[in-house]
Amino acid sequence: MGKRLFDILSSFFVLIHIWPFMLIIAMLVVFSGRGGVFFTQKRVGRNEKEFKLYKFRTMRLDSEQKGQLTVGGDDPRITKAGRFLRRFKLDELPQLLNVLAGSMSVVGPRPEVSKYTNMYTPEQKKVLSVRPGLTDYASIEYIDENDLLGQSQDPEKTYIDEVMPAKLKLNLKYIEEQGFLTDLKIIFKTLGKIIS
Numbered sequence: 001m002g003k004r005l006f007d008i009l010s011s012f013f014v015l016i017h018i019w020p021f022m023l024i025i026a027m028l029v030v031f032s033g034r035g036g037v038f039f040t041q042k043r044v045g046r047n048e049k050e051f052k053l054y055k056f057r058t059m060r061l062d063s064e065q066k067g068q069l070t071v072g073g074d075d076p077r078i079t080k081a082g083r084f085l086r087r088f089k090l091d092e093l094p095q096l097l098n099v100l101a102g103s104m105s106v107v108g109p110r111p112e113v114s115k116y117t118n119m120y121t122p123e124q125k126k127v128l129s130v131r132p133g134l135t136d137y138a139s140i141e142y143i144d145e146n147d148l149l150g151q152s153q154d155p156e157k158t159y160i161d162e163v164m165p166a167k168l169k170l171n172l173k174y175i176e177e178q179g180f181l182t183d184l185k186i187i188f189k190t191l192g193k194i195i196s
Helices: 003-030 080-087 095-101 124-129 137-141 145-150 155-177 180-195
Strands: 038-044 050-056 105-107 133-135
Touching: 003 050, 003 080, 003 095, 003 105, 003 180, 050 095, 095 133, 105 180, 124 155, 133 137, 133 180, 137 155, 137 180, 145 155, 155 180
Parallel strands: 105 133
Antiparallel strands: 038 050
């Protein structure tokens, strides 16, 4: 089965089965405070083309103006409902629409904003040769990234100097190993990590 066909079938199948659950989440977001149900943000995708990424809104209105990195579980910009959604990665579910539309894949390097992709070296830019994904090796390794940055005195510097290069190294590893079995392994590892 081709990767794109797998993306279409799996995202459609999941969306059909979880839409009532997503409706409940949407209502939870609405009652969590002012702002829309969805948070959208421009991210850099395959071949450096920007696309609009969707998430359930987990932060208060205009929070992005105070910084693009989320720092720790106690970030005051995150709503109470948002903390719950982020803990179990439920805020990421709308990205299944991105997968269905073709701007993302189920498995692939997580998409970044241009502020950070502009810092990539030519070698690191190889991660932009494939569709970004919902999860990959780096997502598993850095599932508690927000807490890690929350422990830093300078989260932005820690992200740029330490976290981002380490994640990109794992992204490049995925590109070298990518294939159907690798994708399945990453999907099951991600689900196991979230549950645990």
